[in-house]
Amino acid sequence: MxxxxxxKDHADFLTIYIREAHPLDEWRxxxxxxxxxxxxxxxPKNLAQRVAIANDFTQRFKFSVPFGIDEMNNAANDAYxxxxxxxxxxxxxxxxxxxxxxxxxxxDPKEVRAWLAQRYxxxxxxxxxxxxxx
Amino acid sequence: xxxxxLWIAISFGGLVVLAYVGLSILAGGPRDAIEMVRxxxxxxxxxxxxxxxxxxDSQLVALDGxxxxxxxxxxxxxxxxxxxxxxx
Numbered sequence: 001m002x003x004x005x006x007x008k009d010h011a012d013f014l015t016i017y018i019r020e021a022h023p024l025d026e027w028r029x030x031x032x033x034x035x036x037x038x039x040x041x042x043x044p045k046n047l048a049q050r051v052a053i054a055n056d057f058t059q060r061f062k063f064s065v066p067f068g069i070d071e072m073n074n075a076a077n078d079a080y081x082x083x084x085x086x087x088x089x090x091x092x093x094x095x096x097x098x099x100x101x102x103x104x105x106x107x108d109p110k111e112v113r114a115w116l117a118q119r120y121x122x123x124x125x126x127x128x129x130x131x132x133x134x
Numbered sequence: 135x136x137x138x139x140l141w142i143a144i145s146f147g148g149l150v151v152l153a154y155v156g157l158s159i160l161a162g163g164p165r166d167a168i169e170m171v172r173x174x175x176x177x178x179x180x181x182x183x184x185x186x187x188x189x190x191d192s193q194l195v196a197l198d199g200x201x202x203x204x205x206x207x208x209x210x211x212x213x214x215x216x217x218x219x220x221x222x
Contacts, residue, residue, distance in 0.1 A: 090189045096187050
């Protein structure tokens with residue numbers, strides 16, 4: 001996540017893993033089934049399954065952004081109307097300073113970058129070179 | 135009277151078909167339209183939170199599956215970017 005790399009010295013980030021959007025037993029997506037990464041899961045029925053998928057995700061993508069998992073009562077998801085994906089920025093006093101739209105169509109990281117750039121200036125570190133396949 | 139009812143029924147049926155076709159195009163296919171209505175729409179909300187509102191706090195689970203922490207614990211006197219999402 002390039003925004004995290006660029007602004008982690010200025011702001012904190014927290015990824016919150018919520019209920020799956022396109023599991024095999026609900027609204028499955030052909031693109032997931034064809035995906036070279038084979039992103040095919042059923043909707044987790046317990047916390048252990050949710051934790052396992054979250055770990056698979058972070059390990060596969062070497063995801064370095066701080067990570068939390070929503071409880072099975074979906075409390076964080078419900079509080080923030082977050083499903084299927086959504087972005088927020090909380091200010092220093094714990095108030096909502098930016099509320100993004102519902103993904104995927106209104107999910108716009110550029111708006112988060114613009115918010116951070118307005119406050120801290122443009123920051124753009126070079127993207128890491130892709131790993132060579134052995 | 136019967137003729138009026140017939141036209142109402144035809145119009146209603148036409149609207150249903152149009153809605154189904156529209157949803158199918160939006161969702162990616164006829165099966166996707168049904169699954170979208172069944173599994174996505176009940177969970178997709180605009181939400182009542184507004185800019186300026188106090189951010190709700192929730193308990194989260196760490197990747198070890200055991201440690202619990204609160205969103206509020208991550209506000210360390212700096213802005214906090216929350217990224218909600220899933221794998222699929």
